[in-house]
Amino acid sequence: MxxxxxxxxxWGWLLLFVAAPAGILxxxxxxxxxxxxxxxxLAWSAQGFGTLAADAFYLEAVLSAxxxxxxxxxxxxxxxxxxxMAIARAAPRRRLVLLxxxxxxxxxxxxxxxxxxxxxxxDEGWINGVLRRLGLTExxxxxxxxxxxxxxxxxxxxxxxxxxxxFAGLLRLDPALVEAAEDLGxxxxxxxxxxxxxxxxxxxxxxxxxxxxxxxxxxxxxxLMGPPEAQLVGRVLWQEFFQSRDWPVAAALAVALLxxxxxxxxxxxxxxARR
Amino acid sequence: MTPxxxxxxxxxxxxxxxxxxxxxxxxxxxxxxxxxxxxxxxKSTLLRIIAGFEAPDAGRLLLDGRDIGATPPWARPxxxxxxxxxxxxxxxxxxxxxxxxxxxxxxRAEAEARIAAALEMVGLGGFGRRRPHELxxxxxxxxxxxxxxxxxPRLLLLDEPLGALDAxxxxxxxxxxxxxxxxxxxxxxxxxxxxxxxxxxxxRVALLDGGRVAQVGPPRxxxxxxxxxxxxxxxxxxxxxxxxxxxxxxxSEEAGATFAGDxxxxxxxxxxxxxxxxxxxxxxxxxxxxxxxxxxAFRGDDSLLLVRLSGGxxxxxxxxxxxxxxxxxxxxxSLAWDAAxxxxxxx
Numbered sequence: 127m128x129x130x131x132x133x134x135x136x137w138g139w140l141l142l143f144v145a146a147p148a149g150i151l152x153x154x155x156x157x158x159x160x161x162x163x164x165x166x167x168l169a170w171s172a173q174g175f176g177t178l179a180a181d182a183f184y185l186e187a188v189l190s191a192x193x194x195x196x197x198x199x200x201x202x203x204x205x206x207x208x209x210x211m212a213i214a215r216a217a218p219r220r221r222l223v224l225l226x227x228x229x230x231x232x233x234x235x236x237x238x239x240x241x242x243x244x245x246x247x248x249d250e251g252w253i254n255g256v257l258r259r260l261g262l263t264e265x266x267x268x269x270x271x272x273x274x275x276x277x278x279x280x281x282x283x284x285x286x287x288x289x290x291x292x293f294a295g296l297l298r299l300d301p302a303l304v305e306a307a308e309d310l311g312x313x314x315x316x317x318x319x320x321x322x323x324x325x326x327x328x329x330x331x332x333x334x335x336x337x338x339x340x341x342x343x344x345x346x347x348x349x350l351m352g353p354p355e356a357q358l359v360g361r362v363l364w365q366e367f368f369q370s371r372d373w374p375v376a377a378a379l380a381v382a383l384l385x386x387x388x389x390x391x392x393x394x395x396x397x398x399a400r401r
Numbered sequence: 402m403t404p405x406x407x408x409x410x411x412x413x414x415x416x417x418x419x420x421x422x423x424x425x426x427x428x429x430x431x432x433x434x435x436x437x438x439x440x441x442x443x444k445s446t447l448l449r450i451i452a453g454f455e456a457p458d459a460g461r462l463l464l465d466g467r468d469i470g471a472t473p474p475w476a477r478p479x480x481x482x483x484x485x486x487x488x489x490x491x492x493x494x495x496x497x498x499x500x501x502x503x504x505x506x507x508x509r510a511e512a513e514a515r516i517a518a519a520l521e522m523v524g525l526g527g528f529g530r531r532r533p534h535e536l537x538x539x540x541x542x543x544x545x546x547x548x549x550x551x552x553x554p555r556l557l558l559l560d561e562p563l564g565a566l567d568a569x570x571x572x573x574x575x576x577x578x579x580x581x582x583x584x585x586x587x588x589x590x591x592x593x594x595x596x597x598x599x600x601x602x603x604x605r606v607a608l609l610d611g612g613r614v615a616q617v618g619p620p621r622x623x624x625x626x627x628x629x630x631x632x633x634x635x636x637x638x639x640x641x642x643x644x645x646x647x648x649x650x651x652x653s654e655e656a657g658a659t660f661a662g663d664x665x666x667x668x669x670x671x672x673x674x675x676x677x678x679x680x681x682x683x684x685x686x687x688x689x690x691x692x693x694x695x696x697x698a699f700r701g702d703d704s705l706l707l708v709r710l711s712g713g714x715x716x717x718x719x720x721x722x723x724x725x726x727x728x729x730x731x732x733x734x735s736l737a738w739d740a741a742x743x744x745x746x747x748x
Contacts, residue, residue, distance in 0.1 A: 300485055300487060302483045302484075302485050302487035303487050303489060303490075305452075305454055305474070305481075305483070305487065306481070306483055306487035306489075306548075307489075307500065308453075308454075308473070308474045308475045309452060309453075309474050309475070309479075309480055309481045310475075310480065310500050310501030310504055310548070310552065311475045311476075311501050311504035311505055311552075312475055312500075312504050313473075313475055316504065320500070321489055324491045325489070325490060325491055327491075
C-alpha cells in the first residue's frame with residue numbers, strides 16, 4: 127500500500143506525459159485528414175500508414191536519419207572515450223572542473239550554439255573571412271549546408287550525453303585492470319581494446335543510445351546546418367505537420383519512428399539482463 | 402655474481418612528499434624477498450617502479466645488470482600479482498590466464514597446455530570456464546597467481562598477497578606461496594605491512610621507513626638483531642629503553658636498570674623482547690629491574706604483562722603459561738634477563 131503511494135507520482139507522471147501523448151499520437155495516426163481545424167477527423171483508418179508504405183520517400187527519410195544518428199553516435203563515442211578516460215583519471219578536485227567544462231555548452235541556449243556555428247561556417251563567416259585575409263582562398267569554401275557541418279553540429283550538441291555515462295562507467299573500472307593488462311604484455315591500445323572497452327561495454331552502449339535516439343529525430347540542426355537534400359525524418363515530420371498539414375501521415379511517421387527506436391532499447395535491456 | 406634486480410639510489414617524489422629517498426636494494430636469483438613497512442614507507446611505490454607503472458625521478462633500476470628504467474611495463478620480464486587481484490571480469494578463468502600468453506603470441510596448443518598446468522599448480526584444475534565473480538576470495542587469489550606464473554617470470558611481484566584473505570586461509574596460502582616459489586624457481590618480491598607474514602615467508606626482509614631501507618637481512622637476523630629503534634619497535638614490538646653507555650654497561654634511568662652485555666660504545670638505546678624477560682625471585686645487579694604490574698592480557702600460549710618500572714618506563718613482558726599463573730594487577734615484581742638478550746641500538 128505504502129509502495130503504491132510512493133509510486134503514484136511516478137505513474138501519474140508517466141500516464142500524463144508519456145502514455146496520454148502517445149495515445150493521442152496513435153489516435154491521430156489512425157484518423158482521416160480533413161480541411162478543418164484540427165486538420166483531421168477521428169476514425170479507424172489505415173490511410174496514414176498506407177501513405178507511408180506506398181511512398182519510398184518516407185522509408186528513405188527514416189533510413190538516412192538512422193544513418194546520420196548512428197554516425198553522430200559513433201563520432202561522439204570516439205571523442206567521448208578519451209575525454210571520459212582523462213576525466214576519470216584526474217584528481218577528484220580537477221574532475222569536477224573538467225565535468226563542469228563538459229557541461230558548459232548546456233549553459234548557452236541550444237539555438238544560440240547552432241547560431242554560433244552558422245556564424246563561423248557560412249560563406250561570409252569567420253573561418254572563410256580568416257582564410258581569405260590570409261590569402262589561402264579566393265572564393266569562400268562551402269562549409270555550411272553540408273553533411274560535415276550537420277554532423278559537426280550534431281556531435282557538438284550531443285557529446286555531453288556520451289561523456290557522462292562513459293565517465294560513470296570508467297570511474298567504476300579498477301585502474302589495476304589496465305595495469306594488469308600492460309603487466310601481461312599489452313600495449314596501451316591493446317589494453318584498451320581487450321580490457322577497458324569490454325569491461326565498460328554497457329556504459330558505451332548506453333552512451334551510444336543516449337546520442338542515437340534523440341539524434342534520430344533531430345530536426346533543428348539538419349534544417350539549419352545540413353544540406354538541403356538531406357531529407358531526414360525529423361525534417362519530413364516537420365514538413366508534414368506544418369507545411370502539408372497532413373497530421374495523420376505525420377503522426378503515423380512519428381509512431382513508426384518511436385517503434386523503431388524502442389527496438390534498440392529493448393535489445394540493450396536484454397543484453398544487460400544476460401550479464 | 403650480479404644480483405637479479407638492483408635498485409641504485411632510487412628517488413621518487415609525489416608533489417611535496419618524498420616517497421623513496423635514494424633507496425638501494427639488491428635482490429638475488431630465486432629469492433623470496435619481502436618489502437616490509439608501514440603505510441607511507443614507500444614499499445608500494447618501489448614495487449610499482451619495479452613493475453614499470455611509475456618512473457623514478459632519479460636512480461637506476463637494473464635487471465640482470467641491464468638498465469630497465471626506460472622499459473615500459475609490457476616489455477619487462479617481470480609480472481605482478483595485484484592486491485585487488487585485478488582479474489578481468491568479462492573473461493573466464495582460462496581466458497584470464499591466457500591473456501599474457503596471447504599477447505606474447507604463444508601457439509594455441511602450447512598455450513592451452515601451459516594454462517592447464519598453471520591452474521593445476523594453484524589447485525584450480527577444472528575451474529577454467531568459471532567467471533571471476535563465481536569464485537571465492539582465495540580462489541581469485543590463485544587465479545591471479547596462475548595468470549602471473551604462466552608467464553614464467555624470473556621476478557614475480559606480489560602486492561599484499563595475503564592481505565585480502567581470511568585469517569584462517571592466510572597461513573595455508575603462505576605455505577603454498579613458498580612451495581610455488583621453490584617449484585618455479587622465480588624470485589618473489591612481496592610487499593606487506595604485516596611483519597609476521599614477512600618473517601614467516603621471506604628468505605630476506607627489507608624493512609622500509611620513510612622511503613629508505615632501515616634494515617635488510619634474513620628474518621631471524623633482523624628479528625634478533627634490530628639495528629635501530631624503529632626496527633626494534635616494528636619487528637615484534639620490542640621494548641626500547643633509552644639511556645647512555647658507561648663503564649659499567651648501559652645505564653637506563655627510565656628503566657631503573659643497568660644493562661650489561663656486548664654493548665658497543667655507540668649504543669644510544671637498547672632493545673629487549675617481551676618473551677626474553679622472566680620474573681625473578683629478586684632484582685640484584687645488572688640485567689634486572691623492579692616494577693609493578695599495571696595490566697595483564699591473556700593471549701593463549703602466554704600472557705602479556707604491562708609493568709611500570711621503578712624508573713618510570715613501561716615494559717611489555719610475556720609470561721609463558723608453563724611458568725604458572727601470571728602475577729595479578731598491582732603486584733610488585735622483580736624482572737631479570739640474560740645479557741645475550743640485550744640488543745644494542747645505534748640509532
